[in-house]
Amino acid sequence: MAVYEKIFAAISAAVLVLLLIAVGYAAIGLGINLPSHREVIPVKPGQNLASAVLETPPFNTPGLRQIAKNKYEAVVIASAWSFLPSEFDLPAGAEVTFRVTSADVTHGFFIPGTRVNTMVIPGQISVITYRFDKPGTYLLICHEYCGLLHHTMAGKVVVK
Numbered sequence: 001m002a003v004y005e006k007i008f009a010a011i012s013a014a015v016l017v018l019l020l021i022a023v024g025y026a027a028i029g030l031g032i033n034l035p036s037h038r039e040v041i042p043v044k045p046g047q048n049l050a051s052a053v054l055e056t057p058p059f060n061t062p063g064l065r066q067i068a069k070n071k072y073e074a075v076v077i078a079s080a081w082s083f084l085p086s087e088f089d090l091p092a093g094a095e096v097t098f099r100v101t102s103a104d105v106t107h108g109f110f111i112p113g114t115r116v117n118t119m120v121i122p123g124q125i126s127v128i129t130y131r132f133d134k135p136g137t138y139l140l141i142c143h144e145y146c147g148l149l150h151h152t153m154a155g156k157v158v159v160k
Ligand SMILES: [Cu+2]
Pocket: 107, 108, 142, 143, 144, 145, 146, 147, 150, 151, 153
């Protein structure tokens, strides 16, 4: 083995080890995870997913609620081809935790101009928190193709 090959092999191994340490630190040390698959919808044998979603708290009462000063929780059901609810009125500076699930197929939950961007997978609960500091009307769209009327699946967040 030539000396350059040994150097190259050592650098390659070092980069791999550094990347694994960085991924491990981000996941365990900083707690950065994908915004999904932390909670699931329990489906009883013989039950379909849509009825399980409607029976499982908090999805049995979807909507926006205030949980503390400037803190809100939005419980949202995505199904072809709408979000329930599809409109959210918030004061500027509100921190919202979106808790979203799908009652049928895979959908998306995306608010352009923010970092609210997650897949919504049937049977799983996607959780994402964002603070709306700037007043305005934000578009909410499904950005995972979910069928014929996918392009109509939208909502809005109105921040005043
Ligand atoms: Cu869609």
